[in-house]
Amino acid sequence: MAVLKFRVYLEEDDSIYRDVAIKHTQSFFQLHQVILKSYEFDNKHQATFYRSNDNWQRGREITLEKYEKRYEAPPLLMQETLIGSEIKNPSQKFIYIYDFVKNWSFLVELIGVTKDENSRLEYPAVIRTEGIAPSQNGTKGLMGHDKLSEVEEKYDLLIGTEGFGEKNEDGEDLPSEESGEASGEEEQ
Incomplete structure (x- = not known):
């Protein structure tokens, strides 16, 4: 079974990122959950992924639920869409937007594929953390x-x-x- 390794950058600062590993048979909903967990965000807001090209242009939308907005094409739903079905090239990219009011934007890039699962990990898993995550609702520093x-x-x-x-x-x-x-x- 293929394990996909994604690097999830904070769009404003690419020195802050999380590497996550997920099985190709898992859903975008599970990727959504592990991204939120890795950045210590809650799970209370709207969210969507966009399939992207190398220039980070937004393509097909994979959304948490169907929202009341106009879509160019009907969106795919995170719960129903497997990660492997949307991988079109070896450096596949996605844009992930969380909380449409605060508009947290993340750049999600496929950085590795392996056939071997790590028996010590429960997938999806956060496998690397770099930089201090921003506070979801304000500023966060080394001290509160x-x-x-x-x-x-x-x-x-x-x-x-x-x-x-x-x-x-x-x-x-x-x-x-x-x-x-x-x-x-x-x-x-």
Whole structure:
């Protein structure tokens, strides 16, 4: 049974991507679910795939459900469409759109095909994660907002913001406490 390996790029930043492995007999719905899981997105919004060419132009639509919009051709449904049926060339590409309001766009590219299944994996599977995924509903950094507040309080980041050092009335640098000059100690 063929296992397909796809690289799923965030359209705005190709340094953020996830590699997923899926059997050719699995559906686009399962690919949709593993992409959401890999980027830590919820599963509450509309979604669609477009078959694409090497120039990332949108072709045949493979949608989660039939939406109230005008289609050039009737869309295929993710639940009913097997991945293998839509692979037309060895570097097949798809565009995946999630949440039509926020319009998350992902570029999905076939990067490998193997006949051997990994018995330790449950397909579809996330096999590589590169870069920090964006937050689905706002910004996400290395620390959450509450953690940043704790850091600000702990280190009181507002003290000393007027300059980088302290000076006396004549504009000369004041001695630092670390050197011992401020306490009157002399080096011998």
